[in-house]
Amino acid sequence: MSLPRWVSALCTIGALLLGAGTPVAAQGTRPWTPDRKLQQSLERLTQGFRGDVGIYVQHLKTGRGAAIRADELFPTASMIKVPILAMLHARLAAGSMRMQEMQVRGDSAIYGYPDDVGEVGNLKAGTKITTGVLAFLMISTSDNSAAIWLQSLVGGGSAINAWLSENGFDSTRVNSRTPGREADRTKYGWGQTTPREMARLMARIREGSVVNPAASEEMYRALTRIYWNGEALSEVPPWVQTASKQGSVDKSRSEVLLVNAPSGDYVVSIITKNQLDERYEPDNEGHVLLRKVSAAVWKHFEPKTPYTPAAGTAALKP
Numbered sequence: 001m002s003l004p005r006w007v008s009a010l011c012t013i014g015a016l017l018l019g020a021g022t023p024v025a026a027q028g029t030r031p032w033t034p035d036r037k038l039q040q041s042l043e044r045l046t047q048g049f050r051g052d053v054g055i056y057v058q059h060l061k062t063g064r065g066a067a068i069r070a071d072e073l074f075p076t077a078s079m080i081k082v083p084i085l086a087m088l089h090a091r092l093a094a095g096s097m098r099m100q101e102m103q104v105r106g107d108s109a110i111y112g113y114p115d116d117v118g119e120v121g122n123l124k125a126g127t128k129i130t131t132g133v134l135a136f137l138m139i140s141t142s143d144n145s146a147a148i149w150l151q152s153l154v155g156g157g158s159a160i161n162a163w164l165s166e167n168g169f170d171s172t173r174v175n176s177r178t179p180g181r182e183a184d185r186t187k188y189g190w191g192q193t194t195p196r197e198m199a200r201l202m203a204r205i206r207e208g209s210v211v212n213p214a215a216s217e218e219m220y221r222a223l224t225r226i227y228w229n230g231e232a233l234s235e236v237p238p239w240v241q242t243a244s245k246q247g248s249v250d251k252s253r254s255e256v257l258l259v260n261a262p263s264g265d266y267v268v269s270i271i272t273k274n275q276l277d278e279r280y281e282p283d284n285e286g287h288v289l290l291r292k293v294s295a296a297v298w299k300h301f302e303p304k305t306p307y308t309p310a311a312g313t314a315a316l317k318p
Contacts, residue, residue, distance in 0.1 A: 029203055030063030038300050039066040045292050050285060051251070051275035056195035057297055060203060061264030070196040073171060073188065074271035077247025078142045079198055079254055080174055080191030085222065086201070087154040087163050088135060089215035099132035103153065118143035139222045142246065151177065167210075172197045189249055199269035202243065202258045206265060223258075230317030231287050232257055232270060232294035237307045247271075250278040253286025257294070261302055268297050282314065 038057065046053045046068060054074050058065035091097040105120070105127040120143050123129065134150050137143040151157060157178025164172050172193040175185035184192060201210070205223070208216040223243035226233060232255040236242050244257035254271040270293050277285040298307060 029058070029060045029207065032058050032065050032067075033063045035059075035064040035066055035300075038064070038297070039068075041296050041300065042066050042068060042293060045289065045296060049272070049289060050277060052273045053289065054195040054269075054271045054273075055293060056199045056269045057266065058199060058203070059264060059266040059301055060206075065266075067196070070269075071171075071194050073192050073194060074254070074273050075188045075247070075249060075252045076172070076191035076193045076198070076271075077189065077249045077252055077254055078144070078147075079193065079245050079247040079256060079271075081138050081142065081147045082198070082201060082205075082223070082245050082256075083160055083164055083169075083172060083174065083191070084147055084151050084154065085135060085139060085219055086205075086210055087160045088131075088150055089211045089219060090163055091154050093211050093215055097131060097153065099130065099135070101131045102128045103131060103134065103149070104128055118145050120145035120149065135222065136225075139245065140225045141227045148177070157181065169197050169201065172201070189252075193271075195269040195271050198256045198271070199267045202245075202256050202269075203267050206243070206258050206267075228318055230282065230314070231255055231290040232268065234309055234313070234317065235291050235294035235298055235307070237305070248280070248286075251275045253284065253290060255290050255294075259298070261298070262305055263301055266297065266301055268294060270294075282317070 042055055042057070052069070054069040054072055056065070056067050056070040088097065092099065105123045105125055119137055119141065120129070120134065131153070134146045138146040138150055151160065151174065154160065157174035157176065160174045161178065172191070173181065173184065174191050175181040175188060176190040204210045205216050205219050210216045210219065220243050223245060224241055226244050226246070228246050231246060233242060233244050236257070236259055241260040242257050244255060247254035252271065252273045252275060256267070256269040258265060258267045270290055272286045272289065275286050
């Protein structure tokens, strides 16, 4: 069966999604140092939040940043798709997989929730789709079925966790469909991480040190083509290239973004857990916090380039 026309169209649209911008040369990351003013600003924003909040911020050129419960475990939700993407590129680099390789749709890739099957979940059994399109859908539209399928193709959660351990990520792990991690899955869901580790993974991709420089560049390109741009990403000017990944489950909202800002790159990782507000609405307390933190960090690092989203943009978000 041929690839559905709408999937081909999505590939074309992906090149036009938010995130495209002027290339910026990679730069080294300075050691993290506390920025008292930023720290105080973010602590004020988290006061009164009905749940737990973890934040890690680092300006890569200067090292300045802030940290709130940055080494505590939190659910990844869909941010776990970044490690899945990294493992895919490890397989590609080893020659055991190809982006152009055709995969055949089976039943095992269907996501468990009927109202959230995504594009891949709607494909008919027997449909062929390339590995590259699966990766695009997993990251850009956060397609859960594509991610489950890719997790299996790259060797499963155990293989991804081994790669994470070998590359110095001691806290970030895949839990779902991973033998021996059932208790962790009950507590954290699909995956778990810390704000610091998720930020560090993004920074290493930016620096070209995940798998190899070519793989890192392609991962970074994928992470700049995000459809879900209504939270932290919405507080960064649309003409500034930003790589990001978002996550959302009932009691948790999360986002990691690396911004190619005028003063130099900075990375922000924000994760909540144990939220009382479980609504899937734009004014969910977690969503509001993501936007406020992102806006505060931009304002702090880029005081000469003020930005406020234009009136009416919120109504245009996915």
